[in-house]
Amino acid sequence: MSAGVPTRGRVSSLLPDFPWDTIAAVKQKAAAHPGGLVDLSVGTPVDPVDPLIQAALGSVAAVPGYPTTHGTPELRAAAVAALARRFGITGVDPAAVLPVIGTKELIAGLPRLLGIGADDLVVIPEIAYPTYEVGALLAGAKPWRADGLTQIGPQNPALIFVNSPSNPTGKVLPVEHLRKVVAFARERGAVVASDECYLGLVWEGEAVSILDPRVCDGDHTGLLAIHSLSKTSNLAGYRAGFVAGDPELVAELLEVRKHSGMMLPFPIQAAMTAALADDAHEAAQRERYRARRDTLRKALEQAGFRIDFSEAGLYLWATRGEACRVTLDWLADRGILAAPGDFYGPRSPEHVRIALTATDERIAEAAARLS
Numbered sequence: 001m002s003a004g005v006p007t008r009g010r011v012s013s014l015l016p017d018f019p020w021d022t023i024a025a026v027k028q029k030a031a032a033h034p035g036g037l038v039d040l041s042v043g044t045p046v047d048p049v050d051p052l053i054q055a056a057l058g059s060v061a062a063v064p065g066y067p068t069t070h071g072t073p074e075l076r077a078a079a080v081a082a083l084a085r086r087f088g089i090t091g092v093d094p095a096a097v098l099p100v101i102g103t104k105e106l107i108a109g110l111p112r113l114l115g116i117g118a119d120d121l122v123v124i125p126e127i128a129y130p131t132y133e134v135g136a137l138l139a140g141a142k143p144w145r146a147d148g149l150t151q152i153g154p155q156n157p158a159l160i161f162v163n164s165p166s167n168p169t170g171k172v173l174p175v176e177h178l179r180k181v182v183a184f185a186r187e188r189g190a191v192v193a194s195d196e197c198y199l200g201l202v203w204e205g206e207a208v209s210i211l212d213p214r215v216c217d218g219d220h221t222g223l224l225a226i227h228s229l230s231k232t233s234n235l236a237g238y239r240a241g242f243v244a245g246d247p248e249l250v251a252e253l254l255e256v257r258k259h260s261g262m263m264l265p266f267p268i269q270a271a272m273t274a275a276l277a278d279d280a281h282e283a284a285q286r287e288r289y290r291a292r293r294d295t296l297r298k299a300l301e302q303a304g305f306r307i308d309f310s311e312a313g314l315y316l317w318a319t320r321g322e323a324c325r326v327t328l329d330w331l332a333d334r335g336i337l338a339a340p341g342d343f344y345g346p347r348s349p350e351h352v353r354i355a356l357t358a359t360d361e362r363i364a365e366a367a368a369r370l371s
Contacts, residue, residue: 069262
């Protein structure tokens, strides 16, 4: 008998099943459609990386040395400038910017990096990207789903995850709500980690950062804003993201990550610098997604779906008023694959998440099948 992995060492036993593994049969069914699969289940970019970014990547391909964990001064300065220019975020110290190996990695590891453990509470949104819960579980902490502060009661959380615009719902939290979260966290001694990966993809109204002066009055104490270049710069394959905010918190993350060797490759840092300095490619990509959203939304509504929230982001949060897995089968009959709402917690049993991340041709094909 092979010794294998000791039972007590199976970290995976702490975690739920990987969600996408549970829809393998539905994907196979959708793929059998005569017109082929239209995969709208994952928010992965399909459009090419802008040549400007590719050139920056290649320009340093011959550099042999180790990159710094903190990132180049040029990258951090570009991030600060982009935050101010694109989102009105001011007062960020370049030293309080830290590149990360994709934001999913950071979110999954953040509780542990902050020293959160078994006696601690981690608040996550009621309907949430699964990695917030995974991060709490990996640290041995207790995840607590709550959208309102009253749901936390007298407890003192160690960490509060905020996600606006939301994945999967596209919901946007207003300034006053975020102000209350910041005030509450400071009263209770909690860190607020705001996942803002979709902040550059707002379709209706306005979305703001946790670091926006209207939210925090220019005081970044206890606040971390998490940003990704996967969405509007198509850099999902580059694993390019960063965190910014409280200089003391970022310095702590940096110190731990230096010891762990968690450094972003130097060519990726150069590509990020170029992407953050150029708004034209980002605006062009945003308009591609806007057109795809308009096409899909119209087709879904004509097919009897109701679209909830979805003011921002790369998804339409849709329902036919039935169990989400039933809707998943209905879509699969038409060769379309979506993500069921139960991926995102127990409070979304009747919705599916439909991604805008397919080519224009595949989006048009999905719309035709829906009609």
